[in-house]
Amino acid sequence: MRSGLQEIAMQEIRKKLLGWHDKHQRDLPWRRTRDPYHILVSEIMLQQTRVAAVIPYYQRFLKRFPTPAALARARETTVLRAWAGLGYYSRARNLQAAAKQIAKHGFPASYKDALALPGIGPYTAAAVMSIAAGLPHAAVDGNVRRVLSRLLASHTAAQPEADVLLDQARPGDFNQAMMELGATVCLPRTPNCEACPVVRHCEARRLGQVARFPARKIKRETEDVRITWAYVERGVERGVERNRAILLQPPKPDGLWNNFWTLPDILLRDAKLIARVRHTVTFRKIEIEVYSGRLTRIPSGLVFVSLKKLRQLPLATPVRKALALMLNPVVIRSRSGAKPD
């Protein structure tokens, strides 16, 4: 291995890290199972989402879809509704596509077969197959890359270094130990080196240059997006409600919120600004202005949806935010109990 980590040092790192993990690992629901499907669900949810936010979703999702077969036969809208609030919805679609293949052919028996599932990259395939099946593949996510970069004082440390360091006897535990170290001790800005089980072998620490590793990424510039939506409701006359309904745009296959219901982007007469909603998705800062006004005829493709039915639809998160400003939030909370994020 580069940067002078000898086999003897690597053996000690493996031993210390596993010992530390056995003692200090957090009690997380996906660590109490070896069911490969459950581990797959947790790993997909944990991509780009914090552990604390994932826990309730993971538990609800597996209650609703306890097996690959249950997820495979669910309607996509039901799956998206269970995912609502977690964001990055392509993960939910890919997970369902993967579940269809697993329900048909069984869970992959090798890393290569896992990699062939929809939406599964090298990290997820290595994490799932090492944890669930004990296969020796190093899982390298952002946390692991940071730990490696500091241990070796290297700006390029990645998969090859992780493969060499991996504990062959306990690959799943070792992968989780590296992730856990990055998530709880070797933090991006304030690493707690005093509590680190491998401090003796950390080259960046020895050089007094922890802050230099890993090199900071150049942030992608944010893109400002402005959107105008119309809010049209019917069924309320002089304060009395009868079959109250909101005009909505059914899911479109393209655009920012594909496969989700949104408010419509149409022109109204005597339009009046009634709400402003801000929402951020990765590098996009979205500002949505919601107008009310008069509509002379309903444009084709749009439908009035009753308040009762609203809660059954996969609504884009900013639509939930906008409607929450105008309706009782209870009405638009999804059945799964997910809150708008």
Ligand code: SF4
């Ligand atoms: Fe990270 Fe500090 Fe441990 Fe090095 S000693 S791996 S910088 S926590």
